[in-house]
Amino acid sequence: MPKITAIALLKAAPGAEDKVRAQALSLVEPSRAEPGNISYTAYMNPEEPGSWIVFEEWADRAAFEAHLASPHLTAALAAGPDLLAGPPAEHVFEAGA
Amino acid sequence: MPKITAIALLKAAPGAEDKVRAQALSLVEPSRAEPGNISYTAYMNPEEPGSWIVFEEWADRAAFEAHLASPHLTAALAAGPDLLAGPPAEHVFEAGA
Numbered sequence: 001m002p003k004i005t006a007i008a009l010l011k012a013a014p015g016a017e018d019k020v021r022a023q024a025l026s027l028v029e030p031s032r033a034e035p036g037n038i039s040y041t042a043y044m045n046p047e048e049p050g051s052w053i054v055f056e057e058w059a060d061r062a063a064f065e066a067h068l069a070s071p072h073l074t075a076a077l078a079a080g081p082d083l084l085a086g087p088p089a090e091h092v093f094e095a096g097a
Numbered sequence: 098m099p100k101i102t103a104i105a106l107l108k109a110a111p112g113a114e115d116k117v118r119a120q121a122l123s124l125v126e127p128s129r130a131e132p133g134n135i136s137y138t139a140y141m142n143p144e145e146p147g148s149w150i151v152f153e154e155w156a157d158r159a160a161f162e163a164h165l166a167s168p169h170l171t172a173a174l175a176a177g178p179d180l181l182a183g184p185p186a187e188h189v190f191e192a193g194a
Contacts, residue, residue, distance in 0.1 A: 043140030043150045053140045093190045
C-alpha cells in the first residue's frame, strides 16, 4: 500500500491560541510513537500565532486510519470545536498516486 | 490542468535561523501576488526555530512552474545553500491525481 502524506491546517478561535498550541504540540510525541508513523511535525505561522499546519507521513493508509482512531487524536478532536475558528482543512495524498 | 499543492520543508544551518526566517517570510507577499497563486504560507516549528514548512497552492502546473522561475524565488534559492542544513525537501501533489 502506498505511503500517505497528510496535512492538517488549523486556525485557533480568537483567544484560544495558547490552548491550540498546547494541543498541537501535545499530539507530536504520541503520534510519532504510533506504528507506521514516518514523521509528524506541527508548525506555526509566526505571522499568525493561531495558525498551524501539521505535516504527517504514514507508512500506509492502515497506519493513518489507526491514527485517526487513536485516543490522543480523538480527545484532541473532541476539544477542537471550542478551540478552533472552523473545522481543520485536511489534505491527504497517496505517494505515487 | 489540475491544481497543484506544493510543500517545501526547510532546515536552517546552525546559526542561520534568523536569516532563514527572513528569507521564508520575504517570499510570502511576492508569491501571493503571482498569477495563479491560491495560497502561500510559511510555518515554523516552534520546537525547532530553524525548521520551516512552506505550504503553497497553485491554480495549475504552469503557475507553479512560473513561480519556480520567479526572480524572488530564484534569489532565495541562490542564497539557500549557505543558509540551509541541506537541500529543501519538496513534495508536489496534483489535485485529484
